[in-house]
Amino acid sequence: MSKVKVSTFSISLDGFGAGIKQDMTDPLGVKGEELHSWILPTKRFQMMGRKDGGTEGTDNDFVEQGLDNIGAWIMGRNMFGPVRGAWPDDEWKGWWGEDPPYHVPVFVLTHHARKPVTMKGGTTFYFVTDGIEAALEAARKAANGKDIRIGGGASTVRQYLQAGYIDELHLAVAPVFLDAGEHLFSGMDMAALGYNDVQVVAGENATHLVIRKGGKG
Amino acid sequence: MSKVKVSTFSISLDGFGAGIKQDMTDPLGVKGEELHSWILPTKRFQMMGRKDGGTEGTDNDFVEQGLDNIGAWIMGRNMFGPVRGAWPDDEWKGWWGEDPPYHVPVFVLTHHARKPVTMKGGTTFYFVTDGIEAALEAARKAANGKDIRIGGGASTVRQYLQAGYIDELHLAVAPVFLDAGEHLFSGMDMAALGYNDVQVVAGENATHLVIRKGGKG
Numbered sequence: 001m002s003k004v005k006v007s008t009f010s011i012s013l014d015g016f017g018a019g020i021k022q023d024m025t026d027p028l029g030v031k032g033e034e035l036h037s038w039i040l041p042t043k044r045f046q047m048m049g050r051k052d053g054g055t056e057g058t059d060n061d062f063v064e065q066g067l068d069n070i071g072a073w074i075m076g077r078n079m080f081g082p083v084r085g086a087w088p089d090d091e092w093k094g095w096w097g098e099d100p101p102y103h104v105p106v107f108v109l110t111h112h113a114r115k116p117v118t119m120k121g122g123t124t125f126y127f128v129t130d131g132i133e134a135a136l137e138a139a140r141k142a143a144n145g146k147d148i149r150i151g152g153g154a155s156t157v158r159q160y161l162q163a164g165y166i167d168e169l170h171l172a173v174a175p176v177f178l179d180a181g182e183h184l185f186s187g188m189d190m191a192a193l194g195y196n197d198v199q200v201v202a203g204e205n206a207t208h209l210v211i212r213k214g215g216k217g
Numbered sequence: 218m219s220k221v222k223v224s225t226f227s228i229s230l231d232g233f234g235a236g237i238k239q240d241m242t243d244p245l246g247v248k249g250e251e252l253h254s255w256i257l258p259t260k261r262f263q264m265m266g267r268k269d270g271g272t273e274g275t276d277n278d279f280v281e282q283g284l285d286n287i288g289a290w291i292m293g294r295n296m297f298g299p300v301r302g303a304w305p306d307d308e309w310k311g312w313w314g315e316d317p318p319y320h321v322p323v324f325v326l327t328h329h330a331r332k333p334v335t336m337k338g339g340t341t342f343y344f345v346t347d348g349i350e351a352a353l354e355a356a357r358k359a360a361n362g363k364d365i366r367i368g369g370g371a372s373t374v375r376q377y378l379q380a381g382y383i384d385e386l387h388l389a390v391a392p393v394f395l396d397a398g399e400h401l402f403s404g405m406d407m408a409a410l411g412y413n414d415v416q417v418v419a420g421e422n423a424t425h426l427v428i429r430k431g432g433k434g
Contacts, residue, residue, distance in 0.1 A: 013415065013426065014402040015232055031408070175415040175426075177407035185231040186403070190394035191248070198230065198392040202419035209230065209392075 002140060003147045005168040006157055007066025009184075010035040010206070012174060016181035017154030034176045038205035039063060048101045059203040062170060071146025072139040073106040074132075076156035080108045080125070087114045094125065105142040107135045109156060132159050154182035164193060167213065172206040219357060220364045222385040223374055224283030226401075227252040227423070229391060233398035234371030251393045255422035256280060265318045275420040279387060288363025289356040290323040291349075293373035297325045297342070304331045311342065322359040324352045326373060349376050371399035381410060384430065389423040 011017050018032045039045050043054030044063040054060070081092045094100055099120040107126050114127040128135040139148045150160050160166050171184075190211075197215030201208040228234050235249045256262050260271030261280040271277070298309045311317055316337040324343050331344040345352040356365045367377050377383050388401075407428075414432030418425040 014407060175417050177412060179406040179408045189396040190231060191396045195394060200392050200419070200424055202417070202424070207417055207419070207424055
């Protein structure tokens with residue numbers, strides 16, 4: 001059975017998954033880039049940008065694990081791009097250029113229908129307008145037994161957590177305060193939802209939490 | 218100049234400093250004890266209970282550092298005890314028996330006046346009714362150049378943080394979710410308050426954050 005997982009999801013010490021005021025020049029919001037500064041030097045991340053070098057170690061291992069055995073992605077519309085409301089045209093095709101680093105079907109949650117967009121390298125963006133369950137069902141079919149990775153943002157992760165669909169959640173806690181933004185845990189009853197199995201692993205530039213269902217409630 | 222510091226303050230993964238429904242049998246609230254389970258096996262904590270043995274290592278080092286060079290304590294009334302409203306009599310003298318583990322003057326924030334209570338071993342509880350600044354001033358005099366430690370609960374720490382008085386904050390993040398309780402960071406602008414110098418240290422049973430003013434904002 002394929003697992004549904006969140007991986008390499010960065011949060012601040014005060015629990016925010018992205019900063020405020022997201023826009024074209026600041027896709028992660030104010031100070032949101034600092035959340036991700038741990039990932040940039042890693043070998044696997046450098047490789048995604050077709051660069052050699054980069055660091056090995058715990059942080060890099062987590063980036064690799066997050067990309068291992070993934071058959072489909074699901075992401076919120078705000079992770080896909082800055083366009084809001086109805087799609088004005090087909091111009092926007094994600095932040096990642098012609099050959100996005102997914103290489104599998106990606107299901108984008110949106111309220112506005114749009115035809116699939118096929119990119120180079122095996123990535124196709126499908127736009128799902130009938131909710132998180134429908135997206136998950138489509139992703140399961142597409143994944144063909146492999147795992148499904150839920151990308152961001154915080155609101156997408158929160159919806160799947162609250163509905164109980166996530167088997168494994170890897171968070172990277174960056175040593176910064178954001179003060180404001182999209183909070184991951186606020187109003188979320190993680191223990192009540194059964195997520196009581198927590199491992200903590202110190203990385204080079206972030207502290208990693210691996211959270212699963214089970215454990216003592 | 219003496220420092221004002223918070224030490225060994227445990228929070229959950231979702232940022233709560235104590236659970237809900239604090240009462241006589243559950244002074245830290247529901248599941249609040251789990252927050253502190255990292256501290257119980259440490260050598261220094263065992264020593265406070267006059268027991269031999271206990272673990273050495275990172276967790277224990279933090280407990281020791283938190284007790285080093287302290288000349289006075291400040292705590293909220295709820296840390297001192299479960300009595301609410303006006304003091305009915307002088308019977309309640311804290312959770313800690315005849316010889317509390319402070320051995321210095323302890324200033325208890327309360328809205329209800331009460332005469333000081335002198336205990337064995339150098340601990341005297343003073344009840345401060347005119348606010349956090351007055352308590353800090355009294356603690357500075359009493360500390361006589363040594364450091365001042367702000368105890369709990371979360372609300373006391375939040376007040377001193379927000380007023381900018383805390384020089385150093387050591388938090389121990391326990392690998393549990395509490396879901397509800399007293400939130401330490403909610404609505405608190407830590408970065409804006411200047412707390413941008415953060416060190417993360419992995420302990421045996423908790424992840425330690427040492428937060429100071431300075432660093433990049």
